[in-house]
Amino acid sequence: MLVMLDATLAALALVCVQADLNAPLEDAQWVITSYLIAIAVSLPTSTWFGHRFGHGRIWGVALAAFIAASIGCAFAASLDALIAARIAQGLAAGILLPTGHAILVGGAERDQLGRVLGVVGTLISLAAAIGPGIGGWLVDVASWRWLFWINVPLGAIAAVWAAKVMPAGRAQHGLKLPLGQFFLIVTGLPLALYGASEITSRYPSGNGWLFIGGGAMLLALFIAVARTSPSSLLALDLMRNPQFRASSLLAVGNSANLFGGLLLFPLYFHAQQEMSYSQIGMMLVFMGAGTSSALYLAGHLVDRFGPRPVVLAGAAMLAMSAAPFALLSVPSDIAAMLMFVRGIGLAWTTNPTTAAAYAAVDRKDIGGAATLVNIVQRVSGALGAVAVVAAIGWLDGGGGRGEVRAMGLMVVLPLLQAWWGTYLTGYRAVREPG
Numbered sequence: 223m224l225v226m227l228d229a230t231l232a233a234l235a236l237v238c239v240q241a242d243l244n245a246p247l248e249d250a251q252w253v254i255t256s257y258l259i260a261i262a263v264s265l266p267t268s269t270w271f272g273h274r275f276g277h278g279r280i281w282g283v284a285l286a287a288f289i290a291a292s293i294g295c296a297f298a299a300s301l302d303a304l305i306a307a308r309i310a311q312g313l314a315a316g317i318l319l320p321t322g323h324a325i326l327v328g329g330a331e332r333d334q335l336g337r338v339l340g341v342v343g344t345l346i347s348l349a350a351a352i353g354p355g356i357g358g359w360l361v362d363v364a365s366w367r368w369l370f371w372i373n374v375p376l377g378a379i380a381a382v383w384a385a386k387v388m389p390a391g392r393a394q395h396g397l398k399l400p401l402g403q404f405f406l407i408v409t410g411l412p413l414a415l416y417g418a419s420e421i422t423s424r425y426p427s428g429n430g431w432l433f434i435g436g437g438a439m440l441l442a443l444f445i446a447v448a449r450t451s452p453s454s455l456l457a458l459d460l461m462r463n464p465q466f467r468a469s470s471l472l473a474v475g476n477s478a479n480l481f482g483g484l485l486l487f488p489l490y491f492h493a494q495q496e497m498s499y500s501q502i503g504m505m506l507v508f509m510g511a512g513t514s515s516a517l518y519l520a521g522h523l524v525d526r527f528g529p530r531p532v533v534l535a536g537a538a539m540l541a542m543s544a545a546p547f548a549l550l551s552v553p554s555d556i557a558a559m560l561m562f563v564r565g566i567g568l569a570w571t572t573n574p575t576t577a578a579a580y581a582a583v584d585r586k587d588i589g590g591a592a593t594l595v596n597i598v599q600r601v602s603g604a605l606g607a608v609a610v611v612a613a614i615g616w617l618d619g620g621g622g623r624g625e626v627r628a629m630g631l632m633v634v635l636p637l638l639q640a641w642w643g644t645y646l647t648g649y650r651a652v653r654e655p656g
Contacts, residue, residue, distance in 0.1 A: 354506035
């Protein structure tokens, strides 16, 4: 809950962080992108930490680190300091996400996965829905720093609850962290993603392809080593499972749409409709309300009919809710309705994808599956944010219409999601792509 709430609030804070810290968008967007990259970097270690010390124990440690990093964000005096604190937040969140999923899914029956994830997703989205409304008001009456202070009391409540009800998990002594694999992935991922940001920048430095090439080589070496190692850092063998592979492909589009949209829509409402932070927060509230109202039904439909029809319906809602922003001047009341529909579309694409991925693997592989799913989501989310910033810069044309034209991405991405969603045919069988 904290991780998703923080992502939503950070998107809301981006506009005022630009002004307060005197940073251009291409630099300020690293407040979001660095967080997602850091999550992707620490995610590969989460399975090892969970097995070595117990999922419940390591979840508690990661929660404490997340709270401490939130305090660092609130005190940041410069953009560099804020990005550093966001990286620390992301490293902690990269442990929180998959260990929490492993604890949750490990205790659920396979034929109830959709509903279980729907209930939990509803609670998370409710927090993400209410948070921006409160956050927008706090920015208007106080400062963007309070968007990070919110994490402190919420984290403390979660820590007390976890201490009472969350199982510590079984520690497996003697497990060794494969440091070679760890080095390859924690250097390869950031290099490749930073290179992607550079080559799509409006004023590229010329070194972007070098970063991409270096990162790609390190990641290729990681895959080669991990596949032959008896103690692989990631459960890459799961990608041989057709359903899990198809779900992972769809997760790329889902996360690029989700996180790219979290960056784009607040910028659009601020630049094109001159909304206050409270008003922008309310728009995100409508989106979160749509998600929370639709998640449980999405889970029920997935358990009954399979993921494909639900994903196709969700992708259609995402495209239809984004198209008016790219073509018309949308009044605020209509914008609120469209954001609500967008929230439903997000629920009906992400929930079926996650449920299908987890249902495709054995219970003993849930931890490894959670790690892989989350890595795909965060890396794709970072690429989505980078693509949005690039589109705004390249399509602006000096007329201040970059945010409007970038909305085209929010229309095209659902078409890809619908296409990839056709490869999902149920919990047990998936047609091979291509």
